[in-house]
Amino acid sequence: MKKLINKPVDFVRESLEGMAAAHSDQIKVNFDPIFVYRADAPVKDKVAVISGGGSGHEPTHVGFVGQGMLDAACPGDVFVSPTTEQIIEAIRTVHGGAGVLNIVKCYWDDMDVFAEAAELALTEGIPAANILIDDDVAVSESVYSHGRRGTGTTVLAERICGAAAEQGYDLPRLADLCRQVNLNGRSMGMAFTPCTIPAKGTLFELGENEMEVGVGIHGEPGRERMSLKTGDEIVEMLALEIIADPAYERTVREWDSGKGEWVDVHLVDPPFQSGDQVLAFVNGMGGTPVPELYLAYRKLVEICQKKGLTIVRNLIGTYITAIEMQGMSITLLRIDDEMLKLWDTPVNTPRLRRGA
Amino acid sequence: MKKLINKPVDFVRESLEGMAAAHSDQIKVNFDPIFVYRADAPVKDKVAVISGGGSGHEPTHVGFVGQGMLDAACPGDVFVSPTTEQIIEAIRTVHGGAGVLNIVKCYWDDMDVFAEAAELALTEGIPAANILIDDDVAVSESVYSHGRRGTGTTVLAERICGAAAEQGYDLPRLADLCRQVNLNGRSMGMAFTPCTIPAKGTLFELGENEMEVGVGIHGEPGRERMSLKTGDEIVEMLALEIIADPAYERTVREWDSGKGEWVDVHLVDPPFQSGDQVLAFVNGMGGTPVPELYLAYRKLVEICQKKGLTIVRNLIGTYITAIEMQGMSITLLRIDDEMLKLWDTPVNTPRLRRGA
Numbered sequence: 192m193k194k195l196i197n198k199p200v201d202f203v204r205e206s207l208e209g210m211a212a213a214h215s216d217q218i219k220v221n222f223d224p225i226f227v228y229r230a231d232a233p234v235k236d237k238v239a240v241i242s243g244g245g246s247g248h249e250p251t252h253v254g255f256v257g258q259g260m261l262d263a264a265c266p267g268d269v270f271v272s273p274t275t276e277q278i279i280e281a282i283r284t285v286h287g288g289a290g291v292l293n294i295v296k297c298y299w300d301d302m303d304v305f306a307e308a309a310e311l312a313l314t315e316g317i318p319a320a321n322i323l324i325d326d327d328v329a330v331s332e333s334v335y336s337h338g339r340r341g342t343g344t345t346v347l348a349e350r351i352c353g354a355a356a357e358q359g360y361d362l363p364r365l366a367d368l369c370r371q372v373n374l375n376g377r378s379m380g381m382a383f384t385p386c387t388i389p390a391k392g393t394l395f396e397l398g399e400n401e402m403e404v405g406v407g408i409h410g411e412p413g414r415e416r417m418s419l420k421t422g423d424e425i426v427e428m429l430a431l432e433i434i435a436d437p438a439y440e441r442t443v444r445e446w447d448s449g450k451g452e453w454v455d456v457h458l459v460d461p462p463f464q465s466g467d468q469v470l471a472f473v474n475g476m477g478g479t480p481v482p483e484l485y486l487a488y489r490k491l492v493e494i495c496q497k498k499g500l501t502i503v504r505n506l507i508g509t510y511i512t513a514i515e516m517q518g519m520s521i522t523l524l525r526i527d528d529e530m531l532k533l534w535d536t537p538v539n540t541p542r543l544r545r546g547a
Numbered sequence: 548m549k550k551l552i553n554k555p556v557d558f559v560r561e562s563l564e565g566m567a568a569a570h571s572d573q574i575k576v577n578f579d580p581i582f583v584y585r586a587d588a589p590v591k592d593k594v595a596v597i598s599g600g601g602s603g604h605e606p607t608h609v610g611f612v613g614q615g616m617l618d619a620a621c622p623g624d625v626f627v628s629p630t631t632e633q634i635i636e637a638i639r640t641v642h643g644g645a646g647v648l649n650i651v652k653c654y655w656d657d658m659d660v661f662a663e664a665a666e667l668a669l670t671e672g673i674p675a676a677n678i679l680i681d682d683d684v685a686v687s688e689s690v691y692s693h694g695r696r697g698t699g700t701t702v703l704a705e706r707i708c709g710a711a712a713e714q715g716y717d718l719p720r721l722a723d724l725c726r727q728v729n730l731n732g733r734s735m736g737m738a739f740t741p742c743t744i745p746a747k748g749t750l751f752e753l754g755e756n757e758m759e760v761g762v763g764i765h766g767e768p769g770r771e772r773m774s775l776k777t778g779d780e781i782v783e784m785l786a787l788e789i790i791a792d793p794a795y796e797r798t799v800r801e802w803d804s805g806k807g808e809w810v811d812v813h814l815v816d817p818p819f820q821s822g823d824q825v826l827a828f829v830n831g832m833g834g835t836p837v838p839e840l841y842l843a844y845r846k847l848v849e850i851c852q853k854k855g856l857t858i859v860r861n862l863i864g865t866y867i868t869a870i871e872m873q874g875m876s877i878t879l880l881r882i883d884d885e886m887l888k889l890w891d892t893p894v895n896t897p898r899l900r901r902g903a
Contacts, residue, residue: 193739193758193873195778195839202842205778209841212848213861249838383549402549422551422561478834480871481898482605483551485565486558492568505569508898509865515836515873517549542837542864544901 192387194515199389203246203268210253214541217257224274226281227253228263233287238356238365239263241281242294242349244301245270247388248408251346251511254542260353261540269388269514270409272300278308282317290318290362290448294348294369296341297325309446318448320366324348325443326376326522328436329405329413338441340407343474343522344376346510350543354533362448372530374460377436379429380520381413382406382476386513404428408476408513408520422483426490429521434463434498463525465499470506470534472522477512479519484508487519495523504534510543548743550871555745559602559624566609570897573613580630582637583609584619589643594712594721595619597637598650598705600657601626603744604764607702607867610898616709617896625744625870626765628656634664638673646674646718646804648725650704652697653681665802674804676722680704681799682732682878684792685761685769694797696763699830699878700732702866706899710889718804728886730816733792735785736876737769738762738832742869760784764832764869764876778839782846785877790819790854819881821855826862826890828878833868835875840864843875851879860890866898 196202204222211220220227226243233239242252243265252264263281265273282291291312295305302323309319324341333340352369360368382403385395394410397403402425405413420428439460447454463469473488475481484507495502503526511520526534539547552558560578567576576583582599589595598608599621608620619637621629638647647668651661658679665675682700689696708725716724738759741751750766753759758781761769776784795816803810819825829844831837840863851858859882867876882890895903 193775195781195835195843195875197777197779197842202838205845206838206841209843209845209848209863213841213844213863246838249836254837419549421553423553425551477836478871478873479551480605480833480868481610481865482558482562482602485562485569486553487551487565488569489561489565492565507565507569509837512836515834517834517871519551545903547902 192389194389196389202389203266207253210541217539217541221280221284224277224280226263226265226277227256228281228285229256232262232285235287236289237287238289238360238362239285239287239291240294240349240353240356241285241291243273243278244296245272247514248511250542255349255540257540258547259357259536259538260349260543269390272304275304275307275311278304279311282308282312282319286317292352292362292365292369293319293321294345294352295321295323296345297323297338298335298341306446309448313448313451318362319446320362320448321446322366322369322373323443324373326373326378327407328377328433329379333407334411335409339439342380342408343378343472343511343520344373344524347376347470347472347522347524348372350538351530351533354536357536372524374458375525376522377433378520378522379432380406380476380518381425381429382410382516382518384478384517386410386477386516406518408511410513410516422486423490426487427494430491430494433521433523434500437462463500463523467500467525468503469495469500470504470524470526471495471502472506474511474520474522475509476516476518476520477509478515478517481508484519491521503531548745550745552745558745559622563609566897573895573897577636577640580633580636582619582621582633583612584637584641585612588618588641591643592645593643594645594716594718595641595643595647596650596705596709596712597641597647599629599634600652601628603870604867606898611705611896613896614903615713615892615894616705616899625746628660631660631663631667634660635667638664638668638675642673648708648718648721649675649677650701650708650725651677651679652701653679653694654691654697662802665804669804669807674718675802676718676804677802678722678725678729679799680729682729682734684733684788685735689763690767691765695795698736698764699734699828699867699876700729700880703732703826703828703878703880704728706894707886707889710892713892728880730814731881732878733789734876734878735788736762736832736874737781737785738766738872738874740834740873742766742833742872762874764867766869766872778842779846782843783850786847786850789877789879790856793818819856819879823856823881824859825851825856826860826880826882827851827858828862830867830876830878831865832872832874832876833865834871834873837864840875847877859887
């Protein structure tokens with residue numbers, strides 16, 4: 192296996208040992224159970240923002256712990272959910288007295304462990320809101336999920352909600368903001384190559400002239416396997432699906448930590464409309480060089496202009512990945528002035544830093 | 548070819564169109580001839596810092612244009628040097644009246660075009676100093692170069708000299724600082740996979756169980772092709788070569804823009820010694836996920852401790868690449884208090900940002 196690893200079973204821990212050594216001014220790592228948390232945690236009277244999920248999507252989530260983003264991130268093994276124990280221990284460590292927002296990508300196992308952790312937290316007097324990210328327009332049923340998968344919008348939600356928590360939003364307001372980010376964000380991805388899990392090997396096969404459109408961040412099948420196209424054609428295919436996506440309705444279970452019970456919430460993602468302001472996020476899947484992402488962004492600008500969408504901010508780089516997969520995803524977030532102001536505040540994490 | 552490209556001949560230009568659209572607050576792009584420059588250039592009475600070379604090493608150099616780093620970067624086509632015309636036009640555009648420092652990686656073609664540009668600049672009344680980066684301990688003769696190749700130390704020199712220029716260093720002092728960074732920096736890299744040039748295809752072959760140790764950033768052969776080893780063994784192999792490397796002596800031609808002539812300068816890289824303070828730079832070659840780089844950093848910390856080197860700063864990520872090659876390089880820079888202070892100043896470029 193062509194990777195900088197020792198024993199696959201040690202990979203996540205050894206990598207986090209390196210992170211801890213490299214970024215001791217920003218983060219600390221707890222190794223038993225494993226989670227990464229802000230060096231200055233707990234921040235008193237601030238809602239703590241937590242996320243987590245399988246490893247292999249780095250820098251999501253562990254690279255985004257720090258001022259203006261996450262208070263803690265709980266990584267499982269590669270493409271394996273973390274345990275409830277990791278999450279509750281992270282909650283205990285970073286809770287500053289104002290509750291916890293858990294940002295949860297829509298995959299069964301992630302949802303289950305965060306649900307258990309939220310219930311458990313309340314028994315310890317810590318209110319926790321779990322907000323689901325389900326933004327991937329490619330498929331409505333997948334290998335590890337029912338409904339849309341959680342992908343690129345997760346990064347944007349972590350940034351915007353992390354900024355809002357820093358500014359003193361209370362838990363209900365922060366949970367509502369996170370829900371709004373999710374409702375207004377849509378993503379779709381594609382892959383040129385498969386990815387290789389350290390403990391398991393290559394996940395799937397793609398022919399020399401093939402790509403997978405609508406792929407998931409675990410290499411899950413997307414909408415269609417097709418012959419290679421030009422960069423512009425690929426960007427057009429993804430962007431038009433995202434922009435034309437109709438209202439997406441579903442009912443999700445949310446934990447009401449006030450009442451100590453689960454409630455059904457009906458959610459509708461409003462479609463994009465000409466005149467919308469958007470944040471455009473072009474994301475590399477792990478093995479794609481950044482100049483190719485800029486080439487993609489160039490075409491995305493043209494398409495958004497044609498559709499009446501004004502790009503007011505952008506994020507271009509390798510931020511939510513499927514290990515070393517070559518490919519990319521596009522996320523468009525309809526952004527209002529409140530989110531925009533939050534986006535522009537300082538952020539100081541190992542893999543995203545600005546104004547700090 | 549599995550890339551986000553349209554016609555290979557348009558790749559560099561189309562990618563830079565995306566960059567220009569994405570980062571108009573930081574950079575501008577001139578398209579005929581092609582170079583990237585600071586949005587606020589020329590900065591009056593500041594020495595302008597310029598670099599350039601073939602594309603395919605991104606974010607080096609075009610991603611590092613902005614406050615606290617480069618004033619301009621001149622990209623050639625993929626793995627092809629820029630032209631003298633690009634460089635002289637960049638010099639004219641960003642020269643703020645205090646001269647120009649050209650940071651040049653040790654490859655024949657790059658050295659030639661920057662030499663011509665420096666001579667030409669003087670005929671227009673612009674003093675330019677060209678400082679060579681030749682930091683790669685792997686080989687002393689290579690495909691595109693005589694003497695050691697210029698690799699990871701280039702990124703550190705651009706950052707430190709960009710900071711110094713911002714602080715008002717004059718040209719002789721800045722050129723001397725750049726020379727000092729080069730003398731005190733050493734690098735070595737390795738590759739798991741080859742890379743693919745858009746217009747040419749895959750550059751070389753590597754067997755399923757093979758890696759290339761001492762590889763160059765164009766996929767040039769290194770010291771040895773060998774069977775795969777563990778991450779720790781690979782890091783140890785590179786780091787020990789770097790740390791044990793003896794004094795490296797050579798004579799380089801430098802342009803004396805005061806006299807308007809070329810002078811021979813005898814240079815000696817002093818070897819590392821127990822007690823040295825270093826900046827440790829673990830660099831991904833393009834297709835290697837960041838958690839693997841952290842795993843490598845973990846081992847590097849251990850080795851440096853054993854050898855009496857104190858890591859006082861680090862840089863970990865994908866900064867100087869061979870397109871989508873999987874692999875990494877290690878750079879150690881003996882860093883003094885002056886360089887350290889400069890390293891910690893704000894930097895505001897598309898791909899490296901801190902405190903701004």
